[in-house]
Amino acid sequence: MLEADIRNHPVQVMTEAQREQFFAEGCLVLENVIDDGWLKRLRAAMAEMIDASRTVTESDARFVLEDGHGPTDPRLRRLTSPVSHHPEFWAFASSPSIAAVAADVCGPDVKFYHSKLNFKWPGGGQKFDWHHDIPAWPHTDYSPVTIGLYMEDCGPEQGPLLAVKGSHKEPLHSMYDANGNWRLRIPEARMPAHWQENTTALTAPAGSLVLLNCRVIHGSQRNLSAHMRPLLLNVYSSADSMPYVFNPIPSPYEGEIVQGQKANKSCHDPRGCELPPDWSKGYVGPWQHQGGARKTIAE
């Protein structure tokens, strides 16, 4: 659904001003909207999954390991598709608490796409280069939104999400380098004018949601604190927004309607999108792609 049509539907959770801020800036923090009951359930599920990673020695379809990972000191970059590995993650991703938030920015009919649980371990973590999300998983419109849940407090030293406000309105950058390698990164030299002034750190207490439009330029720094930064990311779109490449993070829940009705017609935005590599041949997660030419973000 296109933005103008989404505006014709009343907000369910946000204020009109919050929705307008999201449309204008491409990102939004909603503080303290997920209650302690959910946080407790999700943290227990996360603890089970971290425990299960202790015996894993190499990154696989479930876990992306961080350097130094081992049985006594598990260190993860990502639990890929948490909804596929623990029922509590799907219970949350399909719950009215989050579906209504997605509906405020996608319209009343909301479809689930995929999920990931990104960690940043204390005293290290991993940085994420500047990128847009949508070139990794193009859809027929730009309604897809990533809704992140900070499962613990996230302050400025913990590698919060950083977003360049308003960058979702500009043309998309190529996610390939000059040699045609997929990098999922935008070098600083190619960042939009005034990006430093427009960059905002999306810090928030545990239980807060952070919304990212699929075009907005974002990234994050390393976690320099002594506290872990678990960030549960669920991606939704309008029901009539159709993905047209293989889902890099497939799950049995892809395409499930979490609120409203299934679409009987697709919605098309006239702005096309660069195509990613063919993920049906495998997807290794963003870090390997970004590991080409190194340069830190937001120095």
Ligand SMILES: O=C(O)CCC(=O)C(=O)O
């Ligand atoms: O986990 C992070 O800090 C960044 C996540 C992100 O940008 C992504 O998964 O696309």
